[in-house]
Amino acid sequence: xxxxxxxxxxxxxxxxxxxxxxxxxxxxxxxxxxxxxxxxxxxxxxxxxxxxxxxxxxxxxxxxxxxxxxxxxxxxxxxxxxxxxxxxxxxxxxxxxxxxxxxxxxxxxxxxxxxxxxxxxxxxxxxxxxxxxxxxxxxxxxxxxxxxxxxxxxxxxxxxxxxxxxxxxxxxxxxxxxxxxxxxxxxxxxxxxxxxxxxxxxxxxxxxxxxxxxxxxxxxxxxxxxxxxxxxxxxxxxxxxxxxxxxxxxxxxxxxx
Numbered sequence: 001x002x003x004x005x006x007x008x009x010x011x012x013x014x015x016x017x018x019x020x021x022x023x024x025x026x027x028x029x030x031x032x033x034x035x036x037x038x039x040x041x042x043x044x045x046x047x048x049x050x051x052x053x054x055x056x057x058x059x060x061x062x063x064x065x066x067x068x069x070x071x072x073x074x075x076x077x078x079x080x081x082x083x084x085x086x087x088x089x090x091x092x093x094x095x096x097x098x099x100x101x102x103x104x105x106x107x108x109x110x111x112x113x114x115x116x117x118x119x120x121x122x123x124x125x126x127x128x129x130x131x132x133x134x135x136x137x138x139x140x141x142x143x144x145x146x147x148x149x150x151x152x153x154x155x156x157x158x159x160x161x162x163x164x165x166x167x168x169x170x171x172x173x174x175x176x177x178x179x180x181x182x183x184x185x186x187x188x189x190x191x192x193x194x195x196x197x198x199x200x201x202x203x204x205x206x207x208x209x210x211x212x213x214x215x216x217x218x219x220x221x222x223x224x225x226x227x228x229x230x231x232x233x234x235x236x237x238x239x240x241x242x243x244x245x246x247x248x249x250x251x252x253x254x255x256x257x
Contacts, residue, residue, distance in 0.1 A: 050226030
């Protein structure tokens with residue numbers, strides 16, 4: 001049975017989608033069967049895997065509306081062992097459309113529960129908010145990974161996210177774990193980056209992944225070519241970082257996956 005991991009942080013620009021896409025691709029290369037669910041209306045994970053968003057007719061919107069079977073919303077990608085449930089700008093409307101529905105926080109959980117038998121990992125790229133979309137992802141997930149940018153406001157808003165996670169654990173999903181905090185956009189030349197790493201490790205110790213994602217030009221370029229860093233430049237520092245993260249995740253989950 002596979003594991004569902006939501007990659008969440010209500011702050012934008014912290015490397016959330018970059019992490020979802022490249023971790024998914026890395027796990028695929030390591031011969032794990034992976035499904036990526038793009039739950040962000042910006043659809044960056046979808047376009048980042050080379051899928052033309054304008055041509056999307058089925059995806060996360062239909063999944064959450066329960067107008068299609070989950071398996072019919074899945075498309076294959078060029079990355080080995082990696083499938084995708086794509087997003088589209090239409091997903092913006094879902095928060096309004098679900099608001100009056102019974103058990104609206106459980107729409108994703110109900111839709112994807114059976115998919116756990118088909119994949120080793122299901123990664124959900126969450127929107128940069130703590131709205132109904134993210135709540136659905138956290139309710140459906142077994143654990144949550146939180147990317148934290150190695151910059152001045154790194155810890156700003158983290159308390160709010162952790163409170164939301166506690167609330168979800170209490171009300172909707174008592175089984176939800178924190179997979180770990182992932183430090184991203186690290187620049188070893190900057191004293192500030194090193195201070196943030198020190199501060200996060202001091203406060204959260206065992207919750208922080210050993211792997212740190214460093215700033216890397218190739219990592220920034222890859223999405224514009226519709227490719228993961230593994231496909232775009234497998235020898236880059238970014239590819240090495242994400243393969244290390246995938247290996248660390250597998251090691252951490254060796255008893256359950």
